[in-house]
Amino acid sequence: MQNISPKVQNQINMLQQMQQQMQTILSQKSQYEMTAQEARKAVEELNDTDDSAAVYMSVGTVVMQKPKAEVIAKVTEKIETLEIRIRSIEKQEKMLQEKFEKLQNQVRSEIEGRKAPEAA
Amino acid sequence: MAPVDPREVQSLQNYLNQYTQQAEVYSRQLGIMEEGIREANASIETLNALADAGEAPVFMPIGGGLNIRATIVQPDEVFVSIGSDIIVQKTNNGAISYLQDRIKEMEASAKNLTEVLQKIDAQVKDIQKRLELLYRQAQTEQQGAGSLQ
Numbered sequence: 001m002q003n004i005s006p007k008v009q010n011q012i013n014m015l016q017q018m019q020q021q022m023q024t025i026l027s028q029k030s031q032y033e034m035t036a037q038e039a040r041k042a043v044e045e046l047n048d049t050d051d052s053a054a055v056y057m058s059v060g061t062v063v064m065q066k067p068k069a070e071v072i073a074k075v076t077e078k079i080e081t082l083e084i085r086i087r088s089i090e091k092q093e094k095m096l097q098e099k100f101e102k103l104q105n106q107v108r109s110e111i112e113g114r115k116a117p118e119a120a
Numbered sequence: 121m122a123p124v125d126p127r128e129v130q131s132l133q134n135y136l137n138q139y140t141q142q143a144e145v146y147s148r149q150l151g152i153m154e155e156g157i158r159e160a161n162a163s164i165e166t167l168n169a170l171a172d173a174g175e176a177p178v179f180m181p182i183g184g185g186l187n188i189r190a191t192i193v194q195p196d197e198v199f200v201s202i203g204s205d206i207i208v209q210k211t212n213n214g215a216i217s218y219l220q221d222r223i224k225e226m227e228a229s230a231k232n233l234t235e236v237l238q239k240i241d242a243q244v245k246d247i248q249k250r251l252e253l254l255y256r257q258a259q260t261e262q263q264g265a266g267s268l269q
Contacts, residue, residue, distance in 0.1 A: 045203075
């Protein structure tokens with residue numbers, strides 16, 4: 001470890017930060033995916049429900065009866081918003097992954113470059 | 121026999137830790153699934169009992185071990201949370217059928233999780249066996265080196 005230059009040490013720190021960022025992004029993505037999945041199942045259930053059945057929806061702190069079609073439209077809109085967010089997160093994830101791999105390769109080649117003369 | 125490579129031991133130990141962590145996560149998920157199935161079955165039992173009881177009074181728990189006498193005014197009206205903050209009114213039978221479908225889904229997921237856990241368990245056992253062998257070999261190597269001195 002003593003042979004690692006401050007520059008490489010700095011790069012390793014950046015790699016660790018990127019890993020943490022990646023974990024945050026992935027957990028956010030998985031939360032959105034779960035919410036979207038739940039909403040899709042709710043729409044599926046609503047479509048299977050009789051048109052005459054009473055449908056209620058949480059509005060702020062109260063639960064109100066709403067027409068089935070209106071509830072389906074609202075949940076569908078929610079799914080679309082979530083899907084847009086998921087796509088945007090996927091873009092961030094890809095960019096971060098590319099940056100991570102590039103920096104990782106740099107660090108690897110710098111460490112290997114240092115080791116080579118010692119071995120010889 | 122080739123001498124014990126510490127890198128192999130380290131790598132096996134890392135795999136073992138990863139698999140153990142994965143198994144813990146899946147076990148927790150399986151526990152949640154099993155609890156969900158138990159809860160749904162209890163609700164079905166309640167709905168069946170309410171359908172039989174009609175408007176007969178029941179004890180409604182209000183917490184702290186306290187109950188109050190209550191009468192179900194409309195035993196055939198059940199309000200089911202279907203996720204995404206939506207509640208749908210169903211008949212007693214409709215609610216039972218909804219729960220039975222959920223139970224089927226949870227049972228299928230639990231079965232998948234059990235299979236994954238079994239696979240992880242087999243892998244963990246393989247790694248443990250290999251590690252044990254390497255540790256024993258390392259001990260023999262150390263003893264051999266000691267007797268040479």
